[in-house]
Amino acid sequence: MGLALLRINKTKEKWKVKIAQALVAHRKHRTATGWFSEISRRYVMFFLPFITTLREGLEAVVFVGGVSLGLPATAFPLPVVCGIIAGLVVGLLLYRGGNVMTIQLFLIFSTCVLYLIAAGMFSKSVWSLQFNTFSQKVGSDVGESGDGPGSYDISTTVWHINCCNPEIDNGWDVFNAVLGWQNTGTYGSILAYNLYWLFIIFCIACMLYEERTGSLPLKKQLIDVMLKVPGLRNYVKRKLAISREEAEDIIRQAQNDARDTAVLQVEPQK
Template sequence: MFSSFMITFREGLEAFLIVGIILAYLVQTRRTELNKYVYSGTGLAIVGSLIAAVVFNLLAIQFEGRNEELFEGLVMLIAAVILTSMIIWMARENNNISSTIKEQVEGKKAYGLFALAFLSVLREGIETVLFLGAAAMNTETNAVLYGGVAGLSVSIVVAYLVFRYSSHTDLNNFFKITSIFLILFAAGLAAHGVHELQEAGVVPIIVEHVWDINHVIDERGTFGSIMKSLLGYNGNPSLIEVLTYVGYYIAVGIGLRVPGRREKVAITA
């Protein structure tokens, strides 16, 4: 439940902040007559996200046996890649997110603003569907649903408070803290995705169990189940799973150290 809460809280807040920045910029530039295009683009994106959720669930229930393991493994790996790319992008942009969105708004007319709002919110919505779908494969569906609704509700309140008290809000620290959790969650997704592909016979096992500590923390017990849903805990991982888990952190570390577009421009200027 906590993992789904954090996912929808983070994704929802990003979507609401993007729309809020667009609307705020239209107010500043006295172009509020274009607000309706932003609202309609946002509304259509929400509908599109709900359709994507239905399609994802319909696809998920179609698979059984080896195909189900293959589907789940691929979904987890794709979710881990997208989630990580989002975290790295946010870390590179840092203080420039607001200015980046304003640059995109400049010069855009009605349908351009509609498309910007639609694509921005739809991207967050599709990501949320994918991340929640991957999370649901490690825990109960009801817990994921309740956590997701709670996270989305809280994100609406926080987004409102951010714009009302923006001068006293430090979003950078918030995104840094949530990024740490999401990196841990994505690492677990990557390792568990490999586990599912091994079950499907796509990835070789090599060494089946590097260690077995289920007698200490049973992955099927209460605490172990929580750790599994949050961090992808496995009490008896294979060698490839361990290498994937460690390799993921190395890859993220490298990705976070590579300078973003703005830093590169500043260096060469």
């Protein structure tokens, strides 16, 4: 998703063709699809944000309810109010900031934050697997033994800090949730964090190479092989880029259809 966000400016022509194809296909099958398809087409820019916001709201309710079942009712108002205020502030900044910041800078910043969170989650998952193995050997209460000796496996540890434990020290759990912070660095978690960033760097380097040369090495050979596989043939054909002449024809046809539809809507009014 982050790589797609970085290339959003490069995909403007691609999405223009896709929208034109959808409009042409809709005009051909409009009589057979009925009123539901017509309403979906007209109010798609309402339904999409509405469903997305509704899903996030339901997820927030389930999350808050799940993590606070053992807490008293007095523990709810302050976090809920703070969350609403934070959401309003972020929304206002996004709304006002769109007038002074280009969309490309915003997408780059969002992608960097997204990858920081993802790298932390990947490293944290490896750390949790290693800690689970250690806790099974010495007992499940090791997580509550503090920060000193005995609270971590010294044989797999690169470094350790006798503080800043996200499990027992207040405040550090935020860095643990967002960036995957742990006060103990193991071989697995450190390697996982660095390998994740090396993978992202490799993917971006491949994207730059493809944009400069037009194609990746062995891409044509791989496509030829995939076209021979029955289950992948149709998928690959849909993903293959159409020629510039075909794209212009599709856009021209969509424009003509839109013009004809506007004329038909105006004539009954006269």
